[in-house]
Amino acid sequence: MGGQTRGVEGEAEEQVLAGGLGNEGRVVRVGDTVRRPAGSWTPGVHALLHHLEAVGFDGAPRVIARDGDVEILSFVPGVVAIPPYPDWSTSEDLLLSVADLQRRYHDAVAEFRPQPGAIWLDGPAPIEYSGSLVCHNDLCLENVVVRDGHAVGFIDFDFARPVDRVWDIAIALRHWGPMWDAADLDVSRVDLDRVARCATFLGAHRLTDAERERTIDALITFGDRALASVRAQAEAGHTGHRRQWDAGYEGKNRRAQAWVIANRAALSSSARSLG
């Protein structure tokens, strides 16, 4: 989680944290706190984080304060995998611990009811994945804090909103499988048995057969939506997404879709056989 340090005269030192895209360069660590952009969605996210604290879920930052357009959260100690993804980020133990933490998270939010009219940053999930569980919806490697080889915290709740939990699971699986074509994987991940890792991840979530099928379908739906969203952000001039698009995101996305479709039967039968 290294980054540049910029001294602010008379104040604690700020360290720009690496690993973000949406808020690139605007997430800074100051001592034990993290400061990041806040907006209309922040009250909803803070209510969620307060709920997690109240029920004793320890895998999320605590809200410290909001100061206008900045939110102040606790810094979650540990390491975060950022590209090129390190070898340690590929371990099966880590994969299992991500699923376990996500399952514990889903249990912890079961009773959370957002304020009526709560505002969320991202639009609603596609109708077939709508639901009432307020999930994270962006569990990429960069949003998971790791200690001693295990996932211990989720960060960056900007995409939190109510969905069906299989939507949240599919997004995490896409990143952690990873459910990408081999052509687009770092050298550390290219030889992973992605079909087996899908079975491991879905098995750890203890889904029913029907839920597993829906999760695999959700991978495709999510991929289409991600393509539209990255394209729109790039066209709107967002720096991080412009760079992502220019680096060939469209091809990478379409190859991932083709890979999931080509491996659809293997993904679902291996997931089922774990039972």
Ligand SMILES: Nc1ncnc2c1ncn2[C@@H]1O[C@H](COP(=O)(O)OP(=O)(O)O)[C@@H](O)[C@H]1O
């Ligand atoms: N509360 C936190 N505790 C520890 N590290 C954090 C925390 N928040 C952010 N980070 C680090 O900063 C990086 C960027 O922050 P993030 O909020 O994910 O930005 P973005 O919204 O651009 O994705 C993360 O990938 C992580 O490395």
Ligand SMILES: [Mg+2]
């Ligand atoms: Mg992030």
